[in-house]
Amino acid sequence: MADRPYTLLSCGMSIDGYLDSADTARLRLSNDADFDRVDAERARCDAILVGAATVRNDDPRLLVRSAARREERVARGLPPSPVKVTLTRRGDLPATAAFFTTGTCDKIVYCPTPAAGELTERLGGSATVVATGPGADVSVAAIAEDLSARGVDRLMVEGGGTVLTQFLTADLVDELHLVVAPLFVGDSRAPRLVGNGCFPWTAERRAPLAGVRQIGDVVLLRYALSDRFLAENPAGEG
Numbered sequence: 745m746a747d748r749p750y751t752l753l754s755c756g757m758s759i760d761g762y763l764d765s766a767d768t769a770r771l772r773l774s775n776d777a778d779f780d781r782v783d784a785e786r787a788r789c790d791a792i793l794v795g796a797a798t799v800r801n802d803d804p805r806l807l808v809r810s811a812a813r814r815e816e817r818v819a820r821g822l823p824p825s826p827v828k829v830t831l832t833r834r835g836d837l838p839a840t841a842a843f844f845t846t847g848t849c850d851k852i853v854y855c856p857t858p859a860a861g862e863l864t865e866r867l868g869g870s871a872t873v874v875a876t877g878p879g880a881d882v883s884v885a886a887i888a889e890d891l892s893a894r895g896v897d898r899l900m901v902e903g904g905g906t907v908l909t910q911f912l913t914a915d916l917v918d919e920l921h922l923v924v925a926p927l928f929v930g931d932s933r934a935p936r937l938v939g940n941g942c943f944p945w946t947a948e949r950r951a952p953l954a955g956v957r958q959i960g961d962v963v964l965l966r967y968a969l970s971d972r973f974l975a976e977n978p979a980g981e982g
């Protein structure tokens with residue numbers, strides 16, 4: 745297989761396995777201390793990827809928030825925040841989304857060729873639109889390879905569930921950070937952590953648990969999903 749970035753999948757869910765509520769307002773699952781931990785993880789990455797629905801629904805900035813961490817990146821010759829990456833089938837992404845309007849970092853959108861021209865025009869140079877060919881689906885494995893060729897060594901995938909499902913079922917994840925928030929959503933219309941799929945981690949092949957940490961009222965579970973985990977984390981647990 746061609747090179748791909750070390751891939752960290754990071755997300756939070758309710759006790760009953762939901763990523764959000766079914767309402768339009770974004771559900772705050774985590775707490776300030778955990779948001780700061782996620783910020784530190786972002787600062788260690790070369791790129792952050794989310795699905796187009798997350799860009800549309802949550803309008804995230806996806807920037808490193810801490811000034812000290814941004815300065816530390818710049819001192820290492822890096823941009824203040826990692827490259828932002830998303831993928832879309834329909835190309836229905838507003839140029840006004842914070843994904844495009846915030847940060848000096850590069851922004852990359854992977855999009856099937858039939859929708860790429862119109863999207864490129866709409867975004868007006870605020871992002872690089874990569875046309876992926878005639879097929880309706882963009883392959884997440886192809887994205888990983890392309891990002892690697894663009895110099896991305898460490899990729900953080902932050903959701904939503906559709907994207908998490910594809911990275912996990914394609915066995916492209918080296919490390920999973922799963923935060924469990926102390927609340928129930930209890931509404932099957934809400935997005936779940938993952939959808940249907942054939943996952944590499946089953947009753948016969950259980951995912952190795954690499955660490956458990958309480959952060960205020962949430963719990964962080966770390967799973968080592970590939971052999972590369974130990975090379976990246978020589979102490980084993982973090």
Ligand SMILES: NC(=O)c1ccc[n+]([C@@H]2O[C@H](COP(=O)([O-])OP(=O)(O)OC[C@H]3O[C@@H](n4cnc5c(N)ncnc54)[C@H](OP(=O)(O)O)[C@@H]3O)[C@@H](O)[C@H]2O)c1
Nearest residue numbers: 755756764795796797798832833834882903904905906907
């Ligand atoms: N709790 C957390 O940590 C967390 C983190 C992130 C997001 N979220 C939540 O997750 C929810 C969104 O999740 P979601 O599963 O509905 O959406 P998502 O994964 O954010 O995005 C799905 C969209 O991405 C595009 N896409 C996905 N796979 C593709 C492929 N193979 N090829 C081309 N395009 C592809 C499509 O965009 P188009 O529709 O444009 O074609 C698809 O509709 C939101 O409610 C958000 O709040 C939670």
